[in-house]
Amino acid sequence: MLLEMERITKSYGSVIANKGIDFNLKAGEVHAVVGENGAGKTTLMRILYGMEQATSGTVKLNGRDMRFADPKDAIRSGIGMVHQHFMLFPDFTVAENIVIGREPGAVRFDRKTAVAQVEALTNTYGIRVDPRAKVGDCPLGVQQRVEILKVLHQGAEIIILDEPTGVLTPLEVGELLEAIKKLAGMGKSFILITHKLNEVMSVADRITVLRDGEVTGTLNASDTTVEELSRLMVGRELAPSTKKPANPKANVLELRGVSLAGRGPKSLLSDIHLTVREGEIVGVAGISGNGQSELIQSIAGLMKPDAGTISLLGKDVTGGSARALRDAGLAHIPEDRYIWGANKAATVAETGIMGHQNRLGRYGMLRGKGMKTLVSDWVKRFAIKAGSLDNKTQNLSGGNLQKLIVARELAHKTPFLIAAEPTRGVDIGAMETIHEELLKRRAEGGAILLVSSELSEILSLSDRIVVMYEGSIAGELRVEEASEDKLSLLMAGGGMRHE
Amino acid sequence: MNKIGAWLLSLRGPLIAIVIGLLAGSIAIVVAGGSIAETYTEMWKGAFGSFYFFTSTLSRATPLILVAMGAAVAFRSGFFNLGAEGQMAFGGLSAALIGLHVPGPGWFVCIVAMLGGIVAGGLWSAMAGYFDVRFRVNLLITTMLLNYIASLFAGYLVTYPFKDKTGAGAMAQTQMLEHAVWLPKLFKGMTVHAGFIIAIAAVVILYIYLAKSVKGYEARMLGGNPLFAVYGGVRRTSLMLTTMFASGGLAGLAGAAEVLGSQYRYIDGSFASADYAWTGIMAALLANGNPIGSAVGAFFLAALQTGGMGVELNTDVPLEIGSVIQAVLILFITVKFSWRFMRRKKGAVVDGSAV
Numbered sequence: 001m002l003l004e005m006e007r008i009t010k011s012y013g014s015v016i017a018n019k020g021i022d023f024n025l026k027a028g029e030v031h032a033v034v035g036e037n038g039a040g041k042t043t044l045m046r047i048l049y050g051m052e053q054a055t056s057g058t059v060k061l062n063g064r065d066m067r068f069a070d071p072k073d074a075i076r077s078g079i080g081m082v083h084q085h086f087m088l089f090p091d092f093t094v095a096e097n098i099v100i101g102r103e104p105g106a107v108r109f110d111r112k113t114a115v116a117q118v119e120a121l122t123n124t125y126g127i128r129v130d131p132r133a134k135v136g137d138c139p140l141g142v143q144q145r146v147e148i149l150k151v152l153h154q155g156a157e158i159i160i161l162d163e164p165t166g167v168l169t170p171l172e173v174g175e176l177l178e179a180i181k182k183l184a185g186m187g188k189s190f191i192l193i194t195h196k197l198n199e200v201m202s203v204a205d206r207i208t209v210l211r212d213g214e215v216t217g218t219l220n221a222s223d224t225t226v227e228e229l230s231r232l233m234v235g236r237e238l239a240p241s242t243k244k245p246a247n248p249k250a251n252v253l254e255l256r257g258v259s260l261a262g263r264g265p266k267s268l269l270s271d272i273h274l275t276v277r278e279g280e281i282v283g284v285a286g287i288s289g290n291g292q293s294e295l296i297q298s299i300a301g302l303m304k305p306d307a308g309t310i311s312l313l314g315k316d317v318t319g320g321s322a323r324a325l326r327d328a329g330l331a332h333i334p335e336d337r338y339i340w341g342a343n344k345a346a347t348v349a350e351t352g353i354m355g356h357q358n359r360l361g362r363y364g365m366l367r368g369k370g371m372k373t374l375v376s377d378w379v380k381r382f383a384i385k386a387g388s389l390d391n392k393t394q395n396l397s398g399g400n401l402q403k404l405i406v407a408r409e410l411a412h413k414t415p416f417l418i419a420a421e422p423t424r425g426v427d428i429g430a431m432e433t434i435h436e437e438l439l440k441r442r443a444e445g446g447a448i449l450l451v452s453s454e455l456s457e458i459l460s461l462s463d464r465i466v467v468m469y470e471g472s473i474a475g476e477l478r479v480e481e482a483s484e485d486k487l488s489l490l491m492a493g494g495g496m497r498h499e
Numbered sequence: 500m501n502k503i504g505a506w507l508l509s510l511r512g513p514l515i516a517i518v519i520g521l522l523a524g525s526i527a528i529v530v531a532g533g534s535i536a537e538t539y540t541e542m543w544k545g546a547f548g549s550f551y552f553f554t555s556t557l558s559r560a561t562p563l564i565l566v567a568m569g570a571a572v573a574f575r576s577g578f579f580n581l582g583a584e585g586q587m588a589f590g591g592l593s594a595a596l597i598g599l600h601v602p603g604p605g606w607f608v609c610i611v612a613m614l615g616g617i618v619a620g621g622l623w624s625a626m627a628g629y630f631d632v633r634f635r636v637n638l639l640i641t642t643m644l645l646n647y648i649a650s651l652f653a654g655y656l657v658t659y660p661f662k663d664k665t666g667a668g669a670m671a672q673t674q675m676l677e678h679a680v681w682l683p684k685l686f687k688g689m690t691v692h693a694g695f696i697i698a699i700a701a702v703v704i705l706y707i708y709l710a711k712s713v714k715g716y717e718a719r720m721l722g723g724n725p726l727f728a729v730y731g732g733v734r735r736t737s738l739m740l741t742t743m744f745a746s747g748g749l750a751g752l753a754g755a756a757e758v759l760g761s762q763y764r765y766i767d768g769s770f771a772s773a774d775y776a777w778t779g780i781m782a783a784l785l786a787n788g789n790p791i792g793s794a795v796g797a798f799f800l801a802a803l804q805t806g807g808m809g810v811e812l813n814t815d816v817p818l819e820i821g822s823v824i825q826a827v828l829i830l831f832i833t834v835k836f837s838w839r840f841m842r843r844k845k846g847a848v849v850d851g852s853a854v
Binding site for chain 1: 707711712713714716717719720723724726727728729730731732733734
């Protein structure tokens with residue numbers, strides 16, 4: 001056995017993140033660690049990588065007891081980690097990023113040798129990058145390859161990948177999984193932390209499932225199914241979707257010829273026509289950065305379009321403020337919960353009531369009791385682990401904050417809702433709850449614009465799907481005629497204009 | 500219980516700063532050849548040693564608290580108002596001119612003069628806010644540079660058109676206000692005046708506004724994450740203009756209270772030489788804009804200054820010992836802000852990742 005972690009326990013005060021976890025890894029194996037948010041996956045890996053010290057338990061590498069004081073220690077022992085958020089210098093070249101920390105050259109940084117080393121690496125492992133390209137100019141898929149090459153350059157035998165596919169396009173995901181398989185074939189071992197079970201099934205040899213800090217199963221990928229894994233993760237059967245056929249009525253949101261110029265030569269949005277009707281979910285698919293953010297912000301009153309009109313419930317709201325839009329009947333689950341959705345320094349209750357503050361006021365004073373009742377109700381309904389409502393928002397985990405934001409925006413009970421990446425980073429159980437709530441709103445006659453980079457989410461919730469590519473709508477499909485393949489093709493800019 | 504604990508914890512930073520300030524002061528005392536124990540005893544006596552000294556400290560704290568409240572309300576809403584000096588000058592001058600020229604019973608004129616001070620300081624400050632909205636000029640810069648314009652213009656007014664020509668001296672100042680217009684003293688023979696009560700009222704009102712009111716909630720959210728507030732429907736422009744008006748208005752009120760309660764005329768440069776504005780801003784920064792903490796800070800800084808005078812009178816250590824301690828505190832505030840700034844940059848990555 002290459003790596004053995006035995007009875008690993010980690011507690012932070014009264015919170016136990018890992019409870020007696022056993023985990024092992026064979027040479028040349030891809031071992032996936034799956035679990036909901038807060039199940040303890042990341043904590044376990046941080047212990048292995050020397051970023052945290054276990055409260056108790058042992059780590060053995062090739063049969064020898066090890067204790068890593070910091071990541072440098074772990075790297076020296078051949079353990080490398082690719083973080084969920086890339087740790088690269090965008091202004092430096094690919095080669096410079098890869099050799100960082102062990103640059104060739106005695107005094108002067110010898111860039112030529114660096115490039116040669118990187119070329120040698122790419123030849124050995126068959127991972128293609130251009131050593132001289134600037135990292136900031138590379139697509140995310142290439143940046144990920146740079147991260148993997150960096151770890152290989154450090155001499156890693158064990159490579160930890162933390163949620164590696166979150167930011168990648170479907171095509172890039174395929175390439176990454178291929179690369180993992182190839183490297184495993186050359187004897188490298190992988191630990192893959194993820195919550196995407198389909199990817200796990202296609203690449204992993206073994207799978208360890210964590211729930212609430214404990215191992216609920218270690219299985220061979222060939223002996224298990226996605227259903228079994230999700231049952232182990234959630235601890236119960238997932239209910240089948242309750243979506244009924246749509247019965248859309250009057251137009252709620254109408255965009256006519258909306259365009260946004262932007263600073264560069266390319267326009268951010270060009271000539272967008274879009275309607276969302278009562279009782280209908282319209283999905284917006286696309287690789288992130290193709291104008292979805294600008295579309296959302298133009299509708300929500302956070303950006304002013306340069307041309308075109310936006311009307312909500314028959315009222316022209318083009319260029320109105322966020323306040324005006326909310327007053328006109330919009331609620332908005334923002335795509336980035338930290339930038340738009342929360343004030344990290346505020347309490348959970350304070351972040352929770354944003355947009356409801358006027359309703360909660362009496363003689364200009366906030367009703368503390370009303371505030372608490374409202375937010376505790378959401379905490380219960382969405383099973384938000386918040387501790388006290390007086391806790392700081394920044395202490396909530398990402399998934400719990402997302403649930404709080406979704407609850408807050410649904411509670412506005414507006415005729416129109418923008419749901420941008422509504423389940424980003426939340427666990428399966430919460431995803432199910434959020435999807436159910438969105439469908440419920442649809443059944444009540446709500447109009448929902450769903451923007452998501454998860455094709456499965458788009459396909460399971462939407463009635464109609466529009467695909468955005470480089471700021472314009474590349475195609476519109478009814479969900480019955482859509483498939484992942486068709487959407488992927490449109491997302492990549494592959495023709496088939498729907499007139 | 501938990502809340503009280505958190506509140507006490509928030510006091511930890513300022514207390515450490517003060518202790519280190521006193522330690523640094525000790526070094527300065529030794530260098531100046533004095534005895535540490537004796538100097539601090541004299542400082543304590545000078546600030547609190549008798550009822551007279553204590554009320555002098557309160558009197559000195561009055562404008563500091565008002566300025567601190569003004570700085571705090573802006574600071575908590577995410578805006579910087581460094582223009583207290585100019586706003587105070589206009590507030591004080593307006594109060595003096597109203598007190599001299601508006602007819603009516605004394606109490607009435609006094610109230611109008613204070614309102615006039617609020618409006619003058621408030622408009623001057625809101626103008627900087629307008630520049631930010633309209634031309635995107637940084638508030639930090641406008642509020643600070645407008646200080647010079649306000650102080651020099653007020654100086655011009657009392658040097659030429661409104662100069663007191665009755666006295667023998669050539670001081671640049673307005674005429675003395677009539678006795679009826681003065682803010683009453685709280686105790687006979689003591690310097691502390693009704694302005695102190697007004698300042699305490701301002702602390703209470705500001706505390707309730709920030710902690711309990713709908714607008715105060717919006718203001719704090721705007722200060723914490725402006726994008727979040729705007730996304731949630733907070734009207735940034737109107738909130739900013741009213742906040743800047745209130746912030747400058749409180750500084751203007753500080754000037755008005757100082758004129759009506761202790762100087763009884765506007766004297767060119769008197770606020771600046773007492774350093775009310777910057778000391779008040781410092782008190783607010785020391786307590787992170789918490790109204791009660793800022794008031795305590797203002798009181799402490801006032802005690803340092805009155806105590807410093809006691810030190811000068813009774814020992815060989817010079818008055819500036821108070822300034823040494825204050826300078827160390829400023830250093831501390833700077834360190835705190837730079838540290839938080841650096842940590843925020845680092846923290847961005849950590850917060851985004853799941854547990």
